[in-house]
Amino acid sequence: MPLQVAVCGPRNCPEADWAHAYEVGRLLAEREAVLVCGGHGGVMAAAAAGARSSGGIVVGVLPDADRVNAGPDLTVAIPTGLGEARNNVIVNAADAVIVVGGSWGTLSELALAMRAGRAPVVQLGGWRVLDEQGRPLSGIRHAATPQEALALTGLWA
Amino acid sequence: MPLQVAVCGPRNCPEADWAHAYEVGRLLAEREAVLVCGGHGGVMAAAAAGARSSGGIVVGVLPDADRVNAGPDLTVAIPTGLGEARNNVIVNAADAVIVVGGSWGTLSELALAMRAGRAPVVQLGGWRVLDEQGRPLSGIRHAATPQEALALTGLWA
Amino acid sequence: MPLQVAVCGPRNCPEADWAHAYEVGRLLAEREAVLVCGGHGGVMAAAAAGARSSGGIVVGVLPDADRVNAGPDLTVAIPTGLGEARNNVIVNAADAVIVVGGSWGTLSELALAMRAGRAPVVQLGGWRVLDEQGRPLSGIRHAATPQEALALTGLWA
Amino acid sequence: MPLQVAVCGPRNCPEADWAHAYEVGRLLAEREAVLVCGGHGGVMAAAAAGARSSGGIVVGVLPDADRVNAGPDLTVAIPTGLGEARNNVIVNAADAVIVVGGSWGTLSELALAMRAGRAPVVQLGGWRVLDEQGRPLSGIRHAATPQEALALTGLWA
Numbered sequence: 001m002p003l004q005v006a007v008c009g010p011r012n013c014p015e016a017d018w019a020h021a022y023e024v025g026r027l028l029a030e031r032e033a034v035l036v037c038g039g040h041g042g043v044m045a046a047a048a049a050g051a052r053s054s055g056g057i058v059v060g061v062l063p064d065a066d067r068v069n070a071g072p073d074l075t076v077a078i079p080t081g082l083g084e085a086r087n088n089v090i091v092n093a094a095d096a097v098i099v100v101g102g103s104w105g106t107l108s109e110l111a112l113a114m115r116a117g118r119a120p121v122v123q124l125g126g127w128r129v130l131d132e133q134g135r136p137l138s139g140i141r142h143a144a145t146p147q148e149a150l151a152l153t154g155l156w157a
Numbered sequence: 158m159p160l161q162v163a164v165c166g167p168r169n170c171p172e173a174d175w176a177h178a179y180e181v182g183r184l185l186a187e188r189e190a191v192l193v194c195g196g197h198g199g200v201m202a203a204a205a206a207g208a209r210s211s212g213g214i215v216v217g218v219l220p221d222a223d224r225v226n227a228g229p230d231l232t233v234a235i236p237t238g239l240g241e242a243r244n245n246v247i248v249n250a251a252d253a254v255i256v257v258g259g260s261w262g263t264l265s266e267l268a269l270a271m272r273a274g275r276a277p278v279v280q281l282g283g284w285r286v287l288d289e290q291g292r293p294l295s296g297i298r299h300a301a302t303p304q305e306a307l308a309l310t311g312l313w314a
Numbered sequence: 315m316p317l318q319v320a321v322c323g324p325r326n327c328p329e330a331d332w333a334h335a336y337e338v339g340r341l342l343a344e345r346e347a348v349l350v351c352g353g354h355g356g357v358m359a360a361a362a363a364g365a366r367s368s369g370g371i372v373v374g375v376l377p378d379a380d381r382v383n384a385g386p387d388l389t390v391a392i393p394t395g396l397g398e399a400r401n402n403v404i405v406n407a408a409d410a411v412i413v414v415g416g417s418w419g420t421l422s423e424l425a426l427a428m429r430a431g432r433a434p435v436v437q438l439g440g441w442r443v444l445d446e447q448g449r450p451l452s453g454i455r456h457a458a459t460p461q462e463a464l465a466l467t468g469l470w471a
Numbered sequence: 472m473p474l475q476v477a478v479c480g481p482r483n484c485p486e487a488d489w490a491h492a493y494e495v496g497r498l499l500a501e502r503e504a505v506l507v508c509g510g511h512g513g514v515m516a517a518a519a520a521g522a523r524s525s526g527g528i529v530v531g532v533l534p535d536a537d538r539v540n541a542g543p544d545l546t547v548a549i550p551t552g553l554g555e556a557r558n559n560v561i562v563n564a565a566d567a568v569i570v571v572g573g574s575w576g577t578l579s580e581l582a583l584a585m586r587a588g589r590a591p592v593v594q595l596g597g598w599r600v601l602d603e604q605g606r607p608l609s610g611i612r613h614a615a616t617p618q619e620a621l622a623l624t625g626l627w628a
Contacts, residue, residue, distance in 0.1 A: 112579045287441060318548070
């Protein structure tokens, strides 16, 4: 079975995050990884568009119970009907999680991925989490470029 | 986006159901529909094997939180971590539901599909449900062959 | 911790089922069992009203993400936001499942309970399930009265 | 229906967080609010013990599919079988969310609550989230004591 990589990010995003997510999606498709995303707009749509531009398979795991809001670049739509509980499904489905930009929904995916502890988590920009003493939490890998984000997953080492 | 059809059935099944499910999977792939299934053995594995034999895309929506028990013929595995609540995800993802054989898990999928009322439900063999007066319930379409099962979905009319 | 019993049934029901569900709820509260139900109308509301009439605790596990549609007799509302996937939560929470009347959603709960195989399942009226050969499936206990329904759970033997 | 307040925190916690959570639980029970928690150890168990010490109703929404790991102070256990997807159920069930201490699971609950935007979110100690520019995110209310945590929910203003 091919590798599966989740790309998580806000449904509204600045242009720089859009470009990052598109490039991450494109690079994943080049490596024949399946892209798993939330299936809506912003970072999710950008990653999907990038992956489709290189012929990749894109799976959108939607909060809705039907496909009405599914993005145009999905190969497969999984309308879960679970609301935001679907964020944990995205995380479970991923060999690695790449987070682009920040929002509360995005942070919940990052936290659920770190909680599960199964897959490497890479951030490309976005929010930062500090512990009680104001120190950055360990475990998240920080990338400056899409290429570095893929490298830091360790999946193609 | 391509059509998505769920094939539901027990994880242990007699040979006749296995052959039916394999042929349903094969025919769906020929029509370029994505097969959505539970990702485990029996009818699910048979449909997956049939779809892959014709180059189709197969999505396994697993009850488990990881891919350890994923079948060998899946293109994409979605380990939901939801247990049997994942049955409703399978149903939500389907433009039509084809049920092969019977088990309690299978019956729950058939019932959830009828409850949702969005997608046509076709049975190929399997259990029967009667109302309080002992009359068969209306709404389920009954097929005798895999070809008829696809025809009764109405998706290619 | 007190016993927890799920009462499942349609959100619209004939008067006879309403009376049955009310009495089941009342008897459960008398025995200090917590009533778990779907939190909406019909059989769910009847069981809740019966339990509250005897001072029982009633938990409504709702498909919705908020409490707008919660019934008036709930002690606790759990708005899951899971849609019909919440049916499996109801089943998991029950030491016994009592089914009053029939509908597709109700049948999904009965099937999920039989699939889990942890808790006894008792039917008071409602639909019937037959296997491929037209024989009734074993395992479900059939009661004629609310009193018998509680007795058949075996929880107070 | 009584108010429902979720108390979220790690399943292993330092003594100071235990004392805070116990007192929050106790104060909630005094105000006749239902305590909703994750049903396991640490902060969850402390809040449950505090609420029970004042005769409050405690609901544990468990990730497991059964009650084997349910804490001793729950009035009602809801074993969801959803894994960490149950975190969104806890959030949906709450009129206010009080977070004590920090962990990745706890952060996912805080993020899901902020994402939903329905209920006030109060933190008593714990982790901090900064935006891309290193600024604290607005919207979370920070309390120094259990009493202040309840006051900041605004539910008893």
